[in-house]
Amino acid sequence: MTSKKNPDAENDDLGVLDDAASVDTTALGVLGQTAQVTVTLPGGSDDDDDLGEDSVLDGEFSGEIVEGVIESAHEDDTDVEAENSASGDENAETAEVVVESIAIVTAAAPSASKSSAPKSSAPKSGASVSSAAASAPAPKEAAAPVTTPKEHPAEVTLASKRLGDQLGQSSRETADLLTADRLLDPSQVSKPEPEGAWSHLLYTVSGRRINIGDGKRARARKALSTRIASPLTGGARFVPVLSRKGGVGKTTITALLGMALADARDDRVIAVDANPDRGTLADRIVRTHGKSVRDLVRIHDEVKGYHDISAIVARDSTRLDVLASDADPRIAEAFSDEDYRNVADVAAHYYSLVLTDTGTGIVHSVMSATLDLADQIVIVSGLSVDEARLASETLTWLETNGYEAQARAAIIVLNQSTPGSPLVRLNELEAHFRTRARHVVRMPYDPQIAGGGAIVFGGLQPETRQAARELAAVLVEGLRVSAA
Template identity: 35%
Template sequence: MSADYDRLFHSPDAARTADDEPERETPPAAAESVTPPAMPAAAPRTQTSVAPPPWQGGVTSQMPPLPATGPQPLPNNGMMRAPQAPAPTGARHEQPRHASVPAPRPAPVPAPTQHFAEVEVDRRPVVQPAPTSAASMGNHRAIDALSHVGVRSAVKMPSQRGWRHWIYLLTRINLGLSPDELYEMDLHARIRRNARDSYQIGIFGLKGGVGKTAVTVALGSALSTIRGDRILAIDADPDGGNLADRAGRQSAATIADLLSDKELHRYNDIRAYTSMNGANLEVLSSEEYSAARREFNDEDWKTATEIVSRYYNLVLADCGAGLFQPGARGVLSTVSGLVIVASASIDGARQAAITMDWLRQNGYQDLLGRSCVVINHVVPGKPNIDVEDLVQQFERHVAPGRVVVLPWDKHIAAGTEIQLDLLGKQFRRRVVELAASLSDDFDRLERR
């Protein structure tokens, strides 16, 4: 047995042990992760010892076969050494390379796209995603983005007039709304815009008899019907206007009575001095001309609007024929929109042009940018002026689409109380277009 051990551990052809090889630097990670393989069984005694193959960049993981002296395997009595673990790979143990061929560099590891935070849990590092900051997410709410998402309705709205309406009634085939009905719905949506504060609109005209009062009643009735909120029209004509008569007088109170009342704390207190027509338009009449002690001035207008602006969303002013009057100056100092009414004649067109020039030369250029021009046919028949050419001339001074032509209407010409349902279809459509053009300025930041 001793001869076998000597030949096993001292033979130059046998496997090298850890003491016979030079010291090597073994990384601690490789030494801990590799488990030595189990001891192979002994070969038969008659088999000769074979030297291991030449080294090719690594160390064999198994010991060479041991020469056996008998058929029984050699017992492990503690004197035999366990086979060594595979040698670590590295620059020291690799095969020599040619000097001109550089060693390939390892590919760079891409940087992570998400930030991570290392948290110590039970002494083991656990990688968790770091919380995303509010600055990277933004300060926009997710529910706000849904307002811009288009939603299609599964049910079409049936037409309410025309041949599409009759087909729906007879066959129940819904062809949807007509282009004219879609256009009308768009006008109504524009009119329903939210008006900041109490939006005030003045109706002016340098020449009498052009239909300022009729336009005021029709415009206020259309706004009140479509919007559904509180709208007040004030007679600001110092020369005895008839706004209450055209809208339907219900109360004998005037603006002078309202100004003399010092106990106005609620809407019902204001409502006691106004009249309301069938379209829920309220009217505050001017003082009767024969009983008036003085002229309606700018202080009366400013005091009245300070009171009523707390209870009404829109306030319309039916002004007189002059711009130099104190009442007209007071209206121009507070209104945010303007309607210039002219008759469909050369004389009426000239007066409207003078009004626009006066506004531009007296510091009301911004108010002129929020103005509309109404060409009103006050007499039946064809006028003595080219209306289309007149519209093009006026559109050079106001925004496009803000010149409205009102046709002659029999109900307006009667001079009685104006009811919106009795107006002609074309006249009502033009009034709605006028209201939509004025409503486009409701959400503008600049005022007076």
């Protein structure tokens, strides 16, 4: 085969092979760019330098550098495609690295290799195929060979952390958060025995397999108990029960209110008889001893715990504690404003609710301290014209003597102490007091109360118990509103 050099080949920096020339440089197309690579052909003779047409078509160059580039491209084809699919911008950056790497290899090659090896001729078709084969690898294939395999970033393990692990001790849960509602599975907890005639009958007949829940009345009763048992934040709350006229049932209302509260609540409730005229509050419960408020006044500086008070107070079946007044009126008269404050100070340490039976009138010696400490006021009115007027005048006196807020938040109890229908129209009486106070509650007549003996809360008529519980619920709600 006769070979001759193309006159333009020496001046062609791109080293493109034509039909009559064979040079030692060729071009690799990388991502749309052309890089010049110096290739040293093996052998020292003309016979060895000839490249067969088959080897050119197969793309098997004997040059070690080009062969390594092409083989590496095929080996890393999968990795390069994955990387290029993740980010299109990496292709251009990789191309630049490839061009720079090839340029470095070119510079490192012996400068004499370009002129030492004889140039052999090749057919035009072979040169065309050789040039195409050199630029044939896709940009993705050519990008990978000269770059070290890209290390995949370490997998990030996402683990949820409790807030306490980040903030320290301040967010750690306390034991009171382990409630039954949170921990117990409702499907595994059996319902309590239902209350109500039909509900209980169905529960019994079905062999305790069908439990439709409480009846309507039972649900209403439990809802009312929940209202009464609502927690009261802060210290003790003082609630005086006032009346301008004797015989309207002030002491009875104090006892009923205290029993309803103590029966539904878990905290302690005490009723203090501060009547300077021989009060009868302790007579409305079963007394077990003759201790009185005077005994507490005497030891108020020596009280170390609740056991000291429990030896003085009387307690009924609802857990209501009652601090009786002195039986001797002459001694009771000595019960002063300062004495009441001492008693109130001791009671505030051991009770959440302190009810005070203030006796008749609002200007006696104890009334000033009672009103100063009052969080809520209860005013009792009888069902007659003069009794209603006195109750309304009590509100007026409070408004004009610095207790306007307590007067507007007061609870008016319309107590019926005699049997039969009252002579006054209750609707009109109730409408009047609703314009002056926050709540009005009716207390019906009850034979047990009218008898004047000890009151057994469970033995009262259902209507009386319901009215007392409504009064207790309204009181607790009023105290919660005032504390907000």
